[in-house]
Amino acid sequence: MFEQFLDSILKADFLFSIIRITAPVLFAALGAVVAEKAGVVNIGLEGIMSVSALFGVLFSYWTQSWLAGVLGALVVGVLLGLLIGFFALKLKTDIILAGIAVNMIGGGGTIFLLYMFTGMRGNTGALVSQNILIPTIDIPLINSIPILGEIISGHAVLTYIAFISVFLIAVLLYRTSLGLNIRAVGENANAAESVGISVLRIKYIAISISGALAGLGGAFMSMYYSQGWNSGMIAGRGFIALAAQAMGRGEPVGTMLSSLLFGFAQALRTKVSGLQGVSSYLVSLIPYVFTIVGLVLYAISTMKKVRRYRQSQPGTVES
């Protein structure tokens, strides 16, 4: 049984599926990175993904264009980000509660919205056709390389954008003045304010970017991964993205690696559940257990680092 299992994961298609499964979580996790850098906790990622996933399908159906669908999902993501921002920053609702509210909209609210716009209940089955799904690309040259081509080429457009976004977000955060402002606001909002940075504006921008990225993640889910929207399809990916951000120490590349770890766990789950004599329920635990274990390992390593730092500086007071 074990050999059969090893055979199945040592294949190009397994690595291909890791990349495919990672993409939506990566989008949302990058959203968490940007928000967190500005000192904003965006727990609404889950809900944003769900609503955007719905509107991605709706916009693409109305316009019969996948691009319009993706852009629509992105805009909806930004709007929901701004909704959280408006209540959290302007009306001072606790930002975690504002996020939970958006998650409620993403839960039952989407079922209601779907009915309101289309009269359908529960899923968008009949709306989706092949021409409004996100297309896949074969990368010339690379696709002719054996194995590597099979793994890297042939993904959806949005998959590539997800991994390019890692680079873009890193550049945004560390090579632009906006990124500097975002980090300054997150590090110390008062200090940032004192040198003339509009903290409120920066936080609004950060949470909009966060919403946009989660929106793309949602579009990926409904317009490529599941080929249609149904309630509960996000299945905690927005929450896992929060964990991936924490595990990746809030840095784009680290977050990509932890998202890949989740992708690996999820892909493993699909493979293992195909084996006989294995409980599909226990296998379903893998990504969530991975996440907690990852968080714990990260926390332990941080603790050690802090302790070492303190030991090297005997005069410091424990805070």
Add this chain to the structure above:
Amino acid sequence: MINRRMLVFNLLRGAAAIFLALAVGFIFIVLSSDEPLNALRYLLIGPIFSIRDGVMSFNAISFQTILAAMIPTIFTGLAVCVMFSASQFNLAGEGSVMLGGFVGALCAIYLNMPGWIHPVVCVLIGAAVSGLIMLIPSLLKVKLGASEMVTSLMLNYIIMFIVLHFLNFNFADRSKGATQTFPFQPTAKIPALIEGSSKLSWGFIVALIFVVIVALFMYRTKWGYAIRMIGINQPFSKYSGMKVGATIVLSQVIGGILSGMGGSIEVLGRYNTYLWRELPGYGWTGITIAILAKNNPIFVPFAAFFIAYLDKGCQLMATYSDVPSEMIDIIQAAIFLFFAAEQFLAKYRQKIVVKNTRLEMGLKENNNLAQERRNA
């Protein structure tokens, strides 16, 4: 007199928030329904009054259903009050309810005991297991600084899949079409409060008793005081010698116990066999209730009644008109946003504070000033 003005303001502010949330709901109803007035009628008065031939009459059965629906959410609301009072956003109430219900159900099937004692033992075991599971997010937070929010969210899924695993592979009654356990022993059922078809069990009374217990705990014991102080100012609590870590763990274990108790009481009071195959949602409702109650246990039953009423209204609306019952989530989200908004109507509060302060300066009651500042 001064505090009363603030109280009146807070009540009016809450009413305005709820009104706005309902207004948002109405807009969506009007947008989605062909017969909005009919839908509204079922939403607002349907839960308590039945209308036949234009005559409204009190519907006792429906009223009992609403009370019955409050049983699990009072418990989760209390749990969230305790956990959020310490400013710890543990969201595993959802999983705790399911776990408590499942463990309670297993005890109801496999333990042999006389009536009355049996359900008590089942509920206590269910609550204890749920309390223990809360050690995971709380200890990870206190010892390692891992976000309790993220770990508790993951924990919900982990609990769900573990329960499903045992339900399907170890305890399933294969003679039934649906996945469910064997029936509970008759001794384990929580008896109905009122004879008849309603699901209103003695659990309702137990829930109300726990409202009082939790209120006393939060406002009349040093542990409750420590929990609330940590929520208000954690560094201050630490420097004044409170055991911050232990208190945070305590608050979350209590949260787990209360949610687990709610889950097992709900399962033993409402069903004859365990059949939850997904997270039941009471944990999230508990958060809405705690927000409406401003984390004060005494207000929890009222908030739970309001939500149960709305929920029933949404179900009726879905049955008798063309608006889906998931409408409730939109209204709940709006309530959430407005009710928890500190700055909502803040200008008026500012005026009251200024007026109060002037009064107090005149009276030179410095003690009251400190009190007021804390209230504000």
